[in-house]
Amino acid sequence: MKFEAVTIKDIAKELNLSTSTVSRALRDSYEISAETKKLVIEYAEKINYRPNPIALSLKERRTRSLGIIVCEIANSFFSQVIDGIESVAYSRGYNVTFLQSHESFDKEKLSLEYLASRSVDGLLISVSTETQDFSHITQLSNRGFPIVFFDRIVDEIDTHKVIVNNFKGVYTAINHLTGKGYKRIAYIANSEFLTLTKDRLNGYKKALSEADIEVDDSLIKYCNHGGMINDEVEKVLDEIFASKKKPDAIFASSDKLTTGCLHYFKKHNIKVPKNVALIGFSNNENSDLFNPALTVIKQPAMEMGEIATNYLLELIESKRPIKDFETRILDTEFIVREST
Amino acid sequence: MKFEAVTIKDIAKELNLSTSTVSRALRDSYEISAETKKLVIEYAEKINYRPNPIALSLKERRTRSLGIIVCEIANSFFSQVIDGIESVAYSRGYNVTFLQSHESFDKEKLSLEYLASRSVDGLLISVSTETQDFSHITQLSNRGFPIVFFDRIVDEIDTHKVIVNNFKGVYTAINHLTGKGYKRIAYIANSEFLTLTKDRLNGYKKALSEADIEVDDSLIKYCNHGGMINDEVEKVLDEIFASKKKPDAIFASSDKLTTGCLHYFKKHNIKVPKNVALIGFSNNENSDLFNPALTVIKQPAMEMGEIATNYLLELIESKRPIKDFETRILDTEFIVREST
DNA sequence: AGATGATGCTCAAACGATTGCACTGTAGGT
DNA sequence: ACCTACAGTGCAATCGTTTGAGCATCATCT
16 A cells, blocks of 8 residues: 655645745745745645655755664663664754664674665664674775764774773772672673773773782683673683682673673572672663662763764764764763672 | 765766666666676676665655654563564565654654654554544554554554453453452553553453452552653552552552562562562563562563564555454463562 | 567656746836 | 846756666568
C-alpha cells in the first residue's frame, strides 16, 4: 500500500498557480502578494501539507540527520549517552539514526559505509571492542566526512573527541582499595585494543605502585569481546580464582563485565565483599539495588552525548574546514557503597 | 565543511558515457555491452561510488527506513524490543530511526508528525503513558500510513498489534502470591489510560477472587507518568504504607515501578520478602542480582520486536490495502526468585 | 537492394522543492 | 506618447538516479 502525501503541486493545481509561487508564498517571500500568500497558506493548512524532507535533502545536499554507532543500546551507559545526543540533536533540528555494532568489526564497518553514503551529515561513534583496523574510519575522515568520537576513541584519527579521565577514575578507585588494605587487586579489562583500556591500566599501575604493591600480570585479564561472548568473563575469572594466590578485590572495566562478575560470584557462592571486593565502571541506574550495593566509577554519560553532539554540529555547520580539534576530558564520579 | 561524494555523473563524464548508460551498466541491464559494463563497474569500484539513497528515495517514493517511537531507550524492555526490530529491519534492507517520547504526549505527537511527513515508510509505536487522545495516530492510520502497535496498543485503531497476554501473566503471578498465603496484595499500576493496565487489573482481580480475597481499591494505585516523575512511586507507596492495614505483597506493573519500589524499601528499611513480597513486570537483565533477587514476569521483548517489524514490513510492501489485521498475543514467562 | 531486427547507446522526463531569471501588466514621470 | 520602475507571477534548471522511448549502426534475410 502506498501512502500518498500532499505535495506543492497539488496546491498549485488547486489554486491555479505555479509551484514556484506556492513555494515562495509558503516561505513568506516578499515577492508574493499578501492575498496570494493568505490563499496558499490557508489551503496548505487545510490539506495538511508538509514539505517532503527527502526532496529538500536532495536539493540542499544535507539530510539533517546524524548517525550514531555504539556497541549496544541496551547498556545503561550508552543509552544515557544517546539521551544526551538526542536532546541536543532535536533542539538543533537534526534527527538521529542509531546502529549497533554488537562489538563486531564487520557490523561496524557495514554500518559506517551505510551511514556515510550520504544518509547522514555526520557521525558519532564509540568503536567496537573488536576493531583494530581503523582504515574504514580514517578514509571517511580524510575525505572530510564529519566524525566525532566519544568514550572509545581512536587516537590516530584527528578529530574532536569526548572521553572521561580514565586514568584518574581508576587511580582513585584503586587507591580507595589499597587504602582499605586490599593487596591482590585484579583488573578485568575490556578489549586490549581500546585506548581507554590502556589509560585505565596506567591508573591501576600508578595506584598500585604508590601503595608499594607489585603489579602481577596474572591478575590482569582482557575480554576482547567486552563480555558479549557467553563465557568470556567466566573464563577469565576461572583463571584468576584457580591460582593459589586468589585476589582479594576486583576492578571491572565496564558495566557488562561488572555484572558478569556478580553473576559468577553468585554461581560460585563467592561473597562480596567478604571473600572479594568489587569495583566497577558502571552507569547502571540500579547498581545500588544490587546485592551488595556496588561501589562504582560513574561516567557523566548524558553530558558526554551532549558535548559530542555539539562538537559534531560544529563540524557539520562550519563554513570552512576545521583544523584545530579538541579532546574534551570529563571527570568521573566515584561512589562508595557496600561492595568494597 | 561540505563532504562531496561521487555521483553517477562523475563516472559518466570520466568515461564519456551518458548517465543512463552508467546507471544501466551498474544495474547489469541487458542493453549494455559486456565491455562497457566492465569499464563502468571497475571505475565505480575504483572511485568508491555509492548510490545516493536520498535520490533513490525521491525517485522510488520510499525511504526504506522505519520509525520507532517508545517512551525510553534506557529501559531494558524497550531496548530488547529494539534489538529485535533492528535485526529484522536490517536483514530486510531497512534502517531504523528512533524517537523517545519520554512519556510526554506532546513529544509523541511531534515525533509522529516528523516521522510521518515522509521520512519513514512506516511506524512502530508503543504509546506514552500520558496519551489519552489518539487522533494524531488515527488520522495517519486512516490516510493509509502503515502503523503497527506493540506493547502499549490503542484498541480503537484497527491495525496489526503485538502484545503479551497481560491478563494471564498477572493472573499467574498473583495466583502464586495467594498460594503462598499473601492476602493484602497491592497493585502499583502504570497509567490508567493504557489498555495493558486494564488487562493486568483484570488478571489481578480474577486471581484474588479465586482465592476468596476481596479487592481493596485502596491497594490499587496508578502512576500516570509511568514512574518518570520523581516522587510518583514514592507518593503512592507512602499512601499504601500509611494505612493501618499494610500490604503484605506488591505487584509492580513495569520495570521502572519495580525498581522504584526497591529504592523506596531501601530508603525506609523495609525488608523484602520479610516485611513485604515483591513481584514485578521486568525485563531487567540483572533482576537476579538485586537484593533480594526478584521474582518477575518477563516478556519476550526481542521476539515482540521481530514480530512487530515483520507485520510492519508486510503492510509496507503489500501491493493492495490490507483489511484483515491481526493481534498477536505472546506468552510471558514467570520466574520465581527470592522476593516472594 | 531493401526490409527487418538486434544491439548499444543517448535523450529527456520524472520524483518534490527551491530559486535566478524572464516575462507581463500597470502606474507614474517626463 | 514613451520610458522606467516595479509588483506579481511563471519558466526552467538543479539536486542524483531511473527508465521509457528513440536513434544510429550493423548484420542478416528475402
